[in-house]
Amino acid sequence: MKISLLRNPLIWLFVVFAIFPIAATAINQTYYLSFISKVMVFGIAALGLNLVLGFGGMVSLGHAAFVGVGAYAVGLCMHYGVTNGWVHFGLAIGVGALSSLLIGALCLRAGGISFIMLTLAFAQLLFFLGVGLKQYGGDDGFSFRGHSEFFSWLQLEDVRVMYWVILACLALTVLVVGRSTRSGFGLALRGVKSNEGRAQSIGLHTYRHKLAAFVLSGMFCSLSGALLANLTQFVSPSYMHFSRSAELLLMILLGGISSLLGPVVGAAAFIVLEESLGHITPHWQAPMGLAIVLIVLFARNGLIDLAMAVVVRFKRKRS
Amino acid sequence: MTTSLLLVRGLYKRYGGLVVTNNVDLDVASGEVHALIGPNGAGKTTLLGQLTGNLPNDAGKIYFDGCDITGLPTHSRARLGLGRSFQITSIFHELTVLENVMFAVQVQSGHSFRFWRPVEDSQKLVTPAMALLDRVGLADHASLTAANLSHGQHRQLEIAIALACKPKLLLLDEPMAGMGIEDSARLTKMLQAMKGSVAMLLVEHDMTAVMALADRISVLVYGQRVVTGTPAEIRAHPEVRKAYLGDGGLSS
Amino acid sequence: MIFTLGLFLIQLLNGLQFGVTLFLFTSGLTLVLGIMNFMNLGHASFYMIGAYYAVALTNWSGSFVFGVLLALPATYVTALAVEWLVFRRLYERSHLDQVLVTFGLVMFFNEVVRIIWGTAGLYFTVPDWLSGSVVLGSGALYPVYRLLIIAVGCLVALAMFLVIKYTRIGMLIRAGADKPEMVEAVGVNIRGVFRGVVALGAALAALAGALSGPLYSVESGMGDSMLILALVAITIGGVGSIRGSFFAALMIGVVDAMGRMFLPQLFAIFLSRPVADAIGPATGSMLIYLLMIVVLLARPNGLFAFRGR
Numbered sequence: 001m002k003i004s005l006l007r008n009p010l011i012w013l014f015v016v017f018a019i020f021p022i023a024a025t026a027i028n029q030t031y032y033l034s035f036i037s038k039v040m041v042f043g044i045a046a047l048g049l050n051l052v053l054g055f056g057g058m059v060s061l062g063h064a065a066f067v068g069v070g071a072y073a074v075g076l077c078m079h080y081g082v083t084n085g086w087v088h089f090g091l092a093i094g095v096g097a098l099s100s101l102l103i104g105a106l107c108l109r110a111g112g113i114s115f116i117m118l119t120l121a122f123a124q125l126l127f128f129l130g131v132g133l134k135q136y137g138g139d140d141g142f143s144f145r146g147h148s149e150f151f152s153w154l155q156l157e158d159v160r161v162m163y164w165v166i167l168a169c170l171a172l173t174v175l176v177v178g179r180s181t182r183s184g185f186g187l188a189l190r191g192v193k194s195n196e197g198r199a200q201s202i203g204l205h206t207y208r209h210k211l212a213a214f215v216l217s218g219m220f221c222s223l224s225g226a227l228l229a230n231l232t233q234f235v236s237p238s239y240m241h242f243s244r245s246a247e248l249l250l251m252i253l254l255g256g257i258s259s260l261l262g263p264v265v266g267a268a269a270f271i272v273l274e275e276s277l278g279h280i281t282p283h284w285q286a287p288m289g290l291a292i293v294l295i296v297l298f299a300r301n302g303l304i305d306l307a308m309a310v311v312v313r314f315k316r317k318r319s
Numbered sequence: 320m321t322t323s324l325l326l327v328r329g330l331y332k333r334y335g336g337l338v339v340t341n342n343v344d345l346d347v348a349s350g351e352v353h354a355l356i357g358p359n360g361a362g363k364t365t366l367l368g369q370l371t372g373n374l375p376n377d378a379g380k381i382y383f384d385g386c387d388i389t390g391l392p393t394h395s396r397a398r399l400g401l402g403r404s405f406q407i408t409s410i411f412h413e414l415t416v417l418e419n420v421m422f423a424v425q426v427q428s429g430h431s432f433r434f435w436r437p438v439e440d441s442q443k444l445v446t447p448a449m450a451l452l453d454r455v456g457l458a459d460h461a462s463l464t465a466a467n468l469s470h471g472q473h474r475q476l477e478i479a480i481a482l483a484c485k486p487k488l489l490l491l492d493e494p495m496a497g498m499g500i501e502d503s504a505r506l507t508k509m510l511q512a513m514k515g516s517v518a519m520l521l522v523e524h525d526m527t528a529v530m531a532l533a534d535r536i537s538v539l540v541y542g543q544r545v546v547t548g549t550p551a552e553i554r555a556h557p558e559v560r561k562a563y564l565g566d567g568g569l570s571s
Numbered sequence: 572m573i574f575t576l577g578l579f580l581i582q583l584l585n586g587l588q589f590g591v592t593l594f595l596f597t598s599g600l601t602l603v604l605g606i607m608n609f610m611n612l613g614h615a616s617f618y619m620i621g622a623y624y625a626v627a628l629t630n631w632s633g634s635f636v637f638g639v640l641l642a643l644p645a646t647y648v649t650a651l652a653v654e655w656l657v658f659r660r661l662y663e664r665s666h667l668d669q670v671l672v673t674f675g676l677v678m679f680f681n682e683v684v685r686i687i688w689g690t691a692g693l694y695f696t697v698p699d700w701l702s703g704s705v706v707l708g709s710g711a712l713y714p715v716y717r718l719l720i721i722a723v724g725c726l727v728a729l730a731m732f733l734v735i736k737y738t739r740i741g742m743l744i745r746a747g748a749d750k751p752e753m754v755e756a757v758g759v760n761i762r763g764v765f766r767g768v769v770a771l772g773a774a775l776a777a778l779a780g781a782l783s784g785p786l787y788s789v790e791s792g793m794g795d796s797m798l799i800l801a802l803v804a805i806t807i808g809g810v811g812s813i814r815g816s817f818f819a820a821l822m823i824g825v826v827d828a829m830g831r832m833f834l835p836q837l838f839a840i841f842l843s844r845p846v847a848d849a850i851g852p853a854t855g856s857m858l859i860y861l862l863m864i865v866v867l868l869a870r871p872n873g874l875f876a877f878r879g880r
Contacts, residue, residue: 059667106864110871113610116666117806118867121860124799128856176434184425184433184441187414191422194411201371201409202423202484203397204431212432242799246674253671286682292675296668297660 021160046263048220054257057193062123068240070225075235078144085148096222104214130237141236256302330379341542357539402486412466420448423483577711590824591724595779597801599772605811612673615794616680621777650773692790831855
């Protein structure tokens with residue numbers, strides 16, 4: 001579907017989001033900036049994971065580990081006095097790529113439940129590694145002062161600048177994921193998800209393709225982790241816990257597994273739900289758990305699909 | 320023998336105590352249509368599986384186009400020109416009909432690591448894919464999701480995908496299975512048109528098609544190749560009659 | 572710390588005790604996964620609920636045995652309710668959906684027990700008549716209670732094995748695992764059987780939780796770490812195999828106990844003290860996952876799998 005740049009709703013959406021900080025500062029509502037920044041950071045991770053889940057058909061229970069890797073890259077650099085942002089992010093994405101290459105190469109040798117279990121095992125390994133490193137806070141993690149430094153005019157201390165940097169990263173992620181899924185690589189990936197045996201019969205080295213998707217998704221997750229560390233100025237093994245991986249999966253499902261923006265919408269919905277329930281009761285995990293059960297049972301195709309269904313019904317009523 | 324595209328020697332496979340492929344020798348020449356017939360359970364699909372690499376061999380050698388492919392994985396054999404269509408339709412249900420064939424064309428051309436360009440813009444993929452769809456009669460359904468086609472149309476798509484790989488040898492596992500008379504006749508005509516340019520190893524029960532297409536026929540009974548010959552020779556062969564009519568089982 | 576035979580025996584027994592507890596937990600999970608292809612993370616909640624019921628009933632009745640024994644049917648009934656309300660809608664769905672829904676359930680129950688019984692853990696102690704110790708070969712003392720757990724676990728394992736192999740119910744379960752439609756066609760209420768299997772598994776998990784209660788504290792989320800280890804046990808032992816999960820669980824228990832105790836010592840021999848202290852404990856926990864990874868890469872279907880699922 002070809003739409004000219006000016007009429008593409010996606011572009012307008014990004015324009016709105018770009019202007020938002022200015023408007024927010026004007027009316028003194030900057031709290032929402034960090035909130036939306038957090039949503040966008042998880043949106044990046046969810047988009048990365050969906051490359052593997054929605055388009056590749058691989059259920060990974062361990063992608064939060066890559067988020068943690070990215071976060072620790074930044075945190076450890078700061079801990080040792082390295083403040084150069086290029087080093088931070090280069091290291092984060094580089095180590096993210098390497099770890100997802102190694103982990104993916106091993107996990108993808110198995111299929112089905114074994115694959116799922118292997119991803120979980122590796123995530124747990126990294127989690128316990130983080131917990132065991134007592135000099136970096138172990139279980140409690142550690143916080144640090146300052147942010148990644150890029151240029152003298154790019155001060156991440158300013159909430160608005162941080163917001164714009166994250167927005168730019170999100171835009172980049174959407175662009176890359178969108179392009180790769182519509183490209184030849186995306187077609188191959190969808191083919192493998194649909195019928196791996198047939199894909200092999202026509203000559204495709206399916207292992208290589210799945211691995212490439214796995215590494216790409218790992219890199220986006222580690223980017224997300226690096227941004228998260230900057231946002232919270234805190235790093236802990238909890239970023240890598242299995243429940244965080246499950247939350248990422250939930251975000252994707254909530255928003256819609258087969259759409260491009262679904263994971264971002266899902267991340268927003270999940271975090272909004274978490275926050276608002278948290279304000280209502282300290283026991284927010286009970287209704288949250290219940291909400292998860294109900295949504296997956298009854299609104300399986302996610303919010304985007306639900307919204308589309310509503311739009312379709314509305315259009316039908318009018319005509 | 321010098322023009323043998325496929326050379327199979329002593330292929331053997333057992334599942335526990337049951338021998339399913341029993342020392343099979345087989346050869347297919349370039350451009351030949353070699354049919355493989357036999358009663359149900361004779362091990363024809365197993366044999367095809369061993370040839371494509373989906374099933375491991377216990378013993379024996381397979382040579383394709385001069386190369387020893389015995390140890391190669393499925394996708395490598397496909398890249399060498401060994402194509403296959405499946406008995407139980409194996410297509411990409413979630414993709415559109417056009418995408419199904421474009422995928423095969425893309426893999427054949429070796430360009431599956433392109434990350435930027437949208438696939439529908441690539442004329443190098445769309446044009447040959449549409450041509451193939453035209454050949455099997457599915458051009459009008461190009462933008463439909465594959466899952467929504469009828470069974471017969473699935474079988475046609477199955478063939479289109481197999482052809483898109485530009486195979487030198489096409490292993491056809493009961494392509495007429497479940498097809499009506501019209502569709503069978505149409506497919507037979509299509510395969511006849513391909514004779515000479517693509518070699519085929521055809522597993523079929525539909526005797527009309529077999530007799531119309533085959534240059535040579537091999538008979539497989541209980542995993543053993545019993546006899547090979549021209550259609551006329553096979554029709555008259557006493558062993559074949561015995562195997563099909565089943566009077567008293569099989570000698571040897 | 573000196574390496575003595577006594578220390579070795581104690582750790583071995585600790586490992587066996589934990590392994591047996593893990594087996595009780597895992598058996599229900601592997602049955603459900605093998606027979607119904609249902610990935611049930613909610614099993615962690617049954618373990619926790621069983622422990623809470625046991626504490627509450629023990630404190631109310633004054634008798635430990637009564638508390639533990641009554642916790643089993645209580646959990647059984649709870650599991651029946653959950654199965655009817657939630658699980659039965661999931662059998663046809665993908666593993667991903669099952670994981671997510673049951674994850675939500677775990678979250679829910681973790682909070683519910685906090686609402687009912689507070690955030691701090693509950694404690695109940697081993698009754699006096701079970702709190703003695705036994706002298707082991709080399710003069711070391713070992714708690715009777717832990718030996719009891721080992722005994723109970725082995726008995727249950729034996730009973731399960733006999734039932735599945737030699738009774739009609741066992742045959743029904745095995746047939747249902749293979750071809751549920753066929754069993755249904757023959758007139759058996761396969762849905763009822765499934766419900767029973769889930770509830771029975773829950774009762775076993777409850778037994779594990781109730782028995783563990785006096786050793787560790789009874790608190791929200793206590794089932795979560797067990798769950799992950801159970802998944803490891805199932806993967807190593809082979810999905811659906813009771814025998815497999817028994818041996819895998821014991822292996823995990825022993826490796827974990829021995830690893831935690833002796834790995835830091837081992838490292839201290841080769842590396843400097845501070846480094847050994849730093850990575851020792853971490854490696855202990857990681858050992859199990861390394862084990863699973865090695866097993867899976869060699870045998871993708873587990874060590875005892877009877878079918879390639």
